Amino acid sequence: MKFPDFIVTRLDWLANEARANSLWPMPFATACCGIELMATAASRYDIGRFGAEAMRFSPRQCDLMLVAGRVVMKMVPVLQRIWLQMPEPKWCISMGACASSGGVFDTYAVVQGIDRFLPVDVYIPGCPPRPEQLLRSVIDLQEKVKATGTVNAREVAARAAYEGPTSLANQLAPDETMVVPGDYRSATRLRD
Amino acid sequence: MPLAPAVPFSVDEEAPEKEFLYTLNFGPQHPATHTTLRLVLTLDGETIVKAVPDIGYLHSGFEKLGEDLDYNQYVTIVDRMNYISPICNEISWHHAVEKLMGIELTPRCKYIRTIIAELARISDHLLCVGAAALDLGGITAFLYAFNMREKIYDIFETMAGQRFHPSYTRVGGLMVDVTPEWVEMTRRFIRDDFPKAHADIVRLLNRNKIFIDRTRGIGVLTKEEAINRSAAGPVARASGVTRDLRKDEPYLAYPDLDFDVVCSRSGDCLARYLVRMEEMRESARIIAQAVENIPAGPVNVDVEDKLTIPDKAATYRSIEGLIQHFELFMWNRRWKPPVDEVYGATEAPNGELGFYIVSDGEGRPWRARTRPPSFIHFALFPLLMEGHVISDVPAVLGSLNIIAAELDR
């Protein structure tokens, strides 16, 4: 039996309301922003008021990845692997200047924005952002979920193209690059 | 060649005889590792036979960046080193720089720096204690501790405008002078808020059976090992080492103030927790004395020294101030420190935090080596962990207070 379209729309609405108001964050807290994330979860700011207090450290139970703090070369394969382990539908908040753009750390080891390697939904500026900003980003993400989500996540499947900026390695002159190929598929596995 | 983990998974060379041993990968993403530590544990059942830490998951090139920034700019980077007590890093960095340049601070600056260093020490110990309790299942102590940290953040925000990374110190002084409201806030915090919260945490944890059972006798560090393996700060003092740079090499206003060095003999996780709790009380004592005795006068050394950034009024209204501002900010002028090397250290909440500065006479350091306490304490970890079970890993990690950004820099 085929449902008429209006029922599907209302099912979408129901699913979106449920998802938006119980985002389960996976705190990928690496540096300073992680402490502000803890402060947001603690008593004064209480992220639980927005339904996002159930921090689960297992990626398989989460649908919101909060990348708080800078991500360095050695960490990128781990980050990508954790992102791949999260079930759909999932969203990503890039918290702080370091995660969004590298921030003050324009050095050999820090990647200049995780959006070069992962899809990101909401960016938060600040070094580190205040807890209010993090709460605001959760509200923004809820709006995005409510506006675009579908019950079977077909809006995600439609976005097959890579959305972030292109990798800087392709823009450098050949004599400036030293190629150390990294691969999230092999990097955290057992070596042969 | 792929960017493989630095510790291969097949650690055990003698596999045929010890087939019952297995390897567990702990981290880098794990709730008990706080941030980004990775441990490769070789286990016999649940007992840890061997623990191999693998670090560098947050190595962001601080020291390379220090060679690219000048003596004032680098303060924003050292802030992000031990990010739960940023002020102590700033004070330590500028302590070394001022030693290099031979600056004697003004009394007012010394007192203010002492007060904020001790406030940062309280907030660091609060987070360490709270997070250790959180890892062992006691979320209430964590919430109490964070409530106090928010009050300290408010004090920092009033003082410098940024609640988390104030970047407040400058070569030869401070960014701005403090206000009477700030003094009143600090006084109120020490008089009313802090003793209550401290007593609450003590009541929550000190006689808590679960907490005591999981920390007493776990991760014992003997005095000889502590000295031989370079441990400092609360970790060493919990093992009976009496070294405290605030007493041994008095700097800032510490010689004028009355306080005790907290030590313990047993060297286990419980001792480290108790030492931290008592140190907070001593810090509160220091602040209570210092805040009543802040001397009057300028916070920066005299403009004649050509070393401090003049304040805005002096820059806009006097020709000397304008010239000095110009001299310090142009790329080809800046400071002219002696061509030499110096090591300066202060007592950070985690232990001795020192900077080895090599200067080539330019405005930027040639080398800005950090002596990071977390790095040295994490090297103790395999020793502390041998023979314990997996559930002791969070207890030991929490008591060592490993800060990944300081560990990897």
Place this chain on the structure above:
Amino acid sequence: MPDVQQLMTDRFGDAFRPSVFRDNVRYAVLADRLIEVMTFLRTEGRFDFLVDIAGIDYLHYPDATDRYGVVYCLANSETAERVYVKVLLNDPEPRVKSVYPIWKGADWMEREIYDMYGVVFEGHPDLRRILMPEGFALYPLRKDYPLRGRGERHNFPPVTRAES
């Protein structure tokens, strides 16, 4: 501590050169006699606490004669006196004996200097890279390595929505 310095002069003669800057007492020592000097300082001088080991690259430093420097900061845990012992090393193979047998705390400090400068510590039980990934081929804190690297930080394949 003048008496230690006097003893050192008697014992090592021209193999070491003392200097003082601010409150830092520093001994420059020939690299092949480092272990001898360190053992002496540990036993006779009572410097039982190895505070830190710092590596320095002196490429293009004004008036530098050697390429690398390794500075050992020692302290006495009872009296809080400090000395700084410095050895100078050169390319192509900067090598120095490890002080791990004297102070176990030197373990990770030496590994870090090996990682950042490529200085080899002979006799170190486990000299591997510590901060950089194992496949990394260069030494990032050397002065001839650029601050922004050589493109290593961007050499990862991106993950798209469709892949996940």
